[in-house]
Amino acid sequence: MGRITASKKQLKGDPRHNSMLAGKFINCLMLDGKKTVAQKVFYDALAEIARRGETEGEEPIEVFEAALENIKPYIEVRSKRVGGASYQVPMQVNRARQQSLAIRWLLEAVRSKKGRPMHLKLADEIMAGYKKEGVAYTKRENTHRMADANKAFAHFAW
Template sequence: MEQNMSRKKRYLKVIITNDIKFGSYLFSKFINYIMKNGKKQIAQKIFYYSINLITIKLKKNSFFLIKKILLNVQPIFEIKKRKIGGMNYNIPFKINLKRSLMFAMKWIVFNSKKRNENGFKNKLVGELIDSYYNNSLSIKHKENILKISEQNKAYSNFKI
């Protein structure tokens, strides 16, 4: 008798350690989203520089600022496309906190690259400050998704 062995690789979940300077899991996740090509020290320098500038400009606690910024950018819904009967529908559904944090961090990093300031550090600072005051590209992205989910609320009963 032969046993059916799965050929699928089993991956271990990577445990993310807290960041060195503040000891925060949230900050280490943000640094990982900034990081390119495995260059974590450069990403840390960029992140800590931007946090220091923000705390100086807004005169508030850095952890409180990042929490508030991420809370402003976090989406409530996610939209997935589904083809039903030859028609494509945008189906909105609620997402959990971890996934919404992921979207918020990705949008902030992505939209800061589009900005006009010189250097990524300054672009990130500008995007974070604008997100704090609710007028950044990331906030507009969130509002677009909210608008689409309101329009397609009737399709929310479809399974994905």
């Protein structure tokens, strides 16, 4: 009796671009099991990016991938207890966690904005990530800054 798990074996690429990253993003965007609604929001956002024409002839899916690449954190702080005290220890982030954090931060940034259709907010945040600005990119910068500030505790990362 096999269980359905959230593993890479189960993940399928999105129907239009056959991109595994886009498929994962659509699954994370989806609420209440409404995948077609999530796909429509995602593809409308990509269409909006293409319509704006700010990307010098790049495909919208490439803009999306570049935006996520810009948002990915490379180092983060983790709490570590040493001798009764807790320290914020900077540690490298593995690839799977980088991707999940980038997707999570992008969706948090989009969902925190109110008053506009979801696909427009998503298009705005993807473009902001592509240009290395916006809420999700700021979250990454703050994470890196905090890790840099706690470099003195790096020797606890064993």
